[in-house]
Amino acid sequence: MDHQSGEGVNIHEFQAKELLRAEGVPIPPGDVATTAEQAEAIARKIGGMVVVKAQVHTGGRGKAGGVKLAKTASEAGQIAGKILGMQINGLTVHQVLVTAAADIASEAYVGIILDRASRKPVFMVSPAGGIDIEEVAAKTPEKIMKLPIDTRYGLQPYQASELGFFLFPDDVKKVRAASKIMMSLYQAFMKHDASLAEINPLVVTPAGEVLALDAKISIDDNALDRHPDLVKLRDETAEEPSEVDARNSSLTFIKLDGNVGCVVNGAGLAMATMDLVKYYGGEPANFLDIGGSSNPEKVVNALRIITGDPSVKVILFNIFGGITRTDDVANGIVTATKANPLRIPIVIRLTGTNEEIAMKILKDNGFSASSDMDEAVQQAVALATKGGKAA
Amino acid sequence: MSIFIDRNSTVIVQGITGRDGSFHTKQMIEYGTRIVGGVTPGKGGQKFDGSVPVFNTVHEAVKATGANTSVIYVPPMYAADAIMEAADAGIAFIVAITEGVPVNDMTRVHPFVKEKGARLLGPNCPGLITPGQSKVGIIPGRICTPGSIGVVSRSGTLTYEVVYQLTRAGMGQSTCVGIGGDPINGTSFIDCLAAFEADPHTSAVAMMGEIGGTDEQEAAEFVRTRMKKPVVGFIAGQTAPPGRRMGHAGAIISGSAGTAAEKLESFEQAGMGIARRPIEFVEQLRARM
Known part of the structure; x- marks a missing residue:
């Protein structure tokens, strides 16, 4: 598969x-190299014919020219020099495996x-x-x-x-x-x-x-x-660097090609939110699940990662508070935007646990919020396509 | 009346003194769930919240309380053992909330649970609620209201969203079940659909699936061949790219298999209603009842 x-x-x-x-x-014996010289040395040690193979996380390496046979050690070095730095399906080759040919x-x-x-x-x-x-x-x-x-x-x-x-x-x-x-x-x-x-x-x-x-x-x-x-x-x-950053901040994040940046709690609701963005004619910029715990820090990290993507034209929060307390999310939004004022509009949908407190926190800090998912998504899509002003 | 749990279910909590376990035990008691005991090894003899007896082992807890249901909040590396302990002690219905259980652990647990004759819900699930009677797990009680719609889903917050929309529209629920987002789980969509079909107080079912695997397609076939009650389906992940795991371990399109389009197609062929958006469950269910 x-x-x-x-x-x-x-x-x-x-x-x-x-x-x-x-x-x-x-x-068959083999070792990994990051330079042409290393590759040549490995090939010499193995002796005879070797295969030089790009080490990237994608299929179709052979078709892309990332797997080549070499008759001599010096040829292995030359081939490694060509494969290292090559792009295969958008991924740069940093390492090659030099292994005995069978x-x-x-x-x-x-x-x-x-x-x-x-x-x-x-x-x-x-x-x-x-x-x-x-x-x-x-x-x-x-x-x-x-x-x-x-x-x-x-x-x-x-x-x-x-x-x-x-x-x-x-x-x-x-x-x-x-x-x-x-x-x-x-x-x-x-x-x-x-x-x-x-x-x-x-x-x-x-x-x-x-x-x-x-x-x-x-x-x-x-x-x-x-x-x-x-x-x-x-x-x-x-x-993807933004995905590594997200993982290190305990967020589940997948970068996509659209311009509506989504921040959601729960994987199912996050997917349903992306789908609704598409339904109303927009394109989601990402999948992002802040998870179940109430932690304003996660919101701060989520905003940093999303606003780091220059193609994002609007930020859409969709939070259904169960274990997640919506006032924690509201506090996170306020903290993050005070430290780094937003240059793009934000649309917030919050409902569930401590909704009244959350709405008050947002209002006191100049944000408006909706409790309806469809309404919020439509507003976000309109802002993304027209490049409108902050809500 | 309901499926899997009702007001007579007697429940023990494994991991009752932990952070999540203690928080949700209080919520369950407040909702009216009959919490008869808890298990935390080394804390046997204590009382949780001044009234719930804590035991060292599930066997002790079952012997002393006669509990028939267990809910598990222990950390992921200990969850498989906790499930097996519950099944071995004679618990009939085991609800594993824990997220992040290694999948290979579940391959051992599943046949064990089956041989013991127990039912497992989860892991990585929000549990279930029979509104007005009992909740086992973490689904917020106040968004639910008693009624005749059966709800089954692979998700947590998406379930809350749909249940909230149903409640706002005056459509109460018989039981709401979250089967969990892992690739290997104890209770499938079909298990829930069969139970709802047999439940005289359920009149229609709302089913929320997502990309990955073939559980929804098999469920659609079950609806087509074995069910008289109307079922409305939704699939999350229509915009998900292939090959990427969308939060849930099981939500991944492998190669060309497990797409939303393929699942919706199977719903259509089974004559099910299709909700393109969460809000559409209301009109789609209403049109069929």
């Missing part, structure tokens, strides 16, 4: 390979994804490897074997063997090697609380060796508290 960023913490290929190597998965007789796919329907991790394996597994699933589902795993018992050897025989129906030696790799992949998936772990391709060399040539692992962010070692693997240079 083509899982992109956002599903969990994505780690780079070389990091995923290190985690798998530690569990015993056979992987001769390939056949390619397979082996992955574990979390399946919502069966509420279990599910093994997916296919002898049609090296390509997009979602495409295989859509066009030739008979080429995929799926096996849900009961995590109370884990992957059993007989199950790994069944998966292995699906890949190599008539070669017990390869089945044994592949089964061992699947046991190791499952260990890594559980040990690191992954939401996705895949080897694509798993290759067989002409000599009959079974190797992992590429690997991808995403970590469940809910589990990061018990994996301080994995938090360090997060590459913030590969992310």
Whole structure:
């Protein structure tokens, strides 16, 4: 499956390979470089043909020219010099993996994804490897074997063997090697609380060796508290700076392309607010959930992040106070705008817990507020499209 | 009358002395919920708020109080254990409010709970409320009013928004259930729809889904084949970009699967009413009742 960023913490290929190597998965030797000189030195140490691979959190690296074969160490250096700094799907390449090239007789796919329907991790394996597994699933589902795993018992050897025989129906030696790799992949998936772990391709060399040539692992962010070692693997240079800032301020923020900046409490209401902006003819500039707790500081941080985006023409607050106290939000708005006066209009919708107090705080400080969601959204969209004055 | 909880539900609170647990226990007692005990290991023998007995374990609490329902406010890394403890102690209905429970923990918990014959709601959910009778969780009581609309949702504040609009329009609710925003949760839309269909006091259902997964599509199929009562649906995240997790762990379009358009299409095919905006629930439900 083509899982992109956002599903969990994505780690780079070389990091995923290190985690798998530690569990015993056979992987060709290699190391990561940030300069052409380093790449050349790594290639010299490996000896023979190498592959230079861009380390960015996006698919289609090969098509974009981010994966290249080099015959000699000096060629590896030259190629690395070209790939480093390259843009792939809007992301700059800061690191390359230099790894030994393997001769390939056949390619397979082996992955574990979390399946919502069966509420279990599910093994997916296919002898049609090296390509997009979602495409295989859509066009030739008979080429995929799926096996849900009961995590109370884990992957059993007989199950790994069944998966292995699906890949190599008539070669017990390869089945044994592949089964061992699947046991190791499952260990890594559980040990690191992954939401996705895949080897694509798993290759067989002409000599009959079974190797992992590429690997991808995403970590469940809910589990990061018990994996301080994995938090360090997060590459913030590969992310949108405003999103990193938001995360460090305990806000959930996703930048979008519109001009109506949204500040909402709760993920469902935040999505519904974006949708309503669109419904009334506007474009949301972001998803932002300030969460459930009552903390004026979060509002201050939210405003800082949103006003940092020059395309935002109006700020829209939509707060339904349950656990969130609306007077805390009102205080946050007043504090933030006193410290940094707004240059763009703000539309505020507040209702729920301590609404009367909140309305009074806002009124005393020169803000007006509505208690109706549709009314507030329409007003915000009008201001964004006409570039109107502050409410 | 209601689904899952009513005025006779006897409830214990796991994590009763914590910050969230104590705040919401007071709110639940004020609403009229029969809170019969609480659990905090090491604080057994104390009284919460001068009257609610605190126990060290769920087994002790159940033995002493006969509670049939538990609500969980413990931190995420301990939530899976708390759910299993409740199921093992014979609690029939477990409501896990905790947000941020590691998903792999839930893959172990789910079959365990099932084998014990218990029902789990959540985690990462606001709980549920049967207006005028009992609330278990964090849904604000004053926005609800008794009536015949069943409400089920994957969200918290969006549920409040819709319930508030219904109440303002004079449309009371039988039970409002938040099933939670995680990819793996205990109670699905279908479980709630089946319960509402069987509940003689529910006349129609308002269902709020969101992007990600196929729970809404399966629910639509259930509505089409198994329900006589009218259902009106809404999907949050029509403007969400693919591949990004929209706050809830489960709210993500993977590749081309789990989009709002695909879910709304399934609602249409099932003959359900569609609310394009939260406010449209009022007219859509009214037209079908």
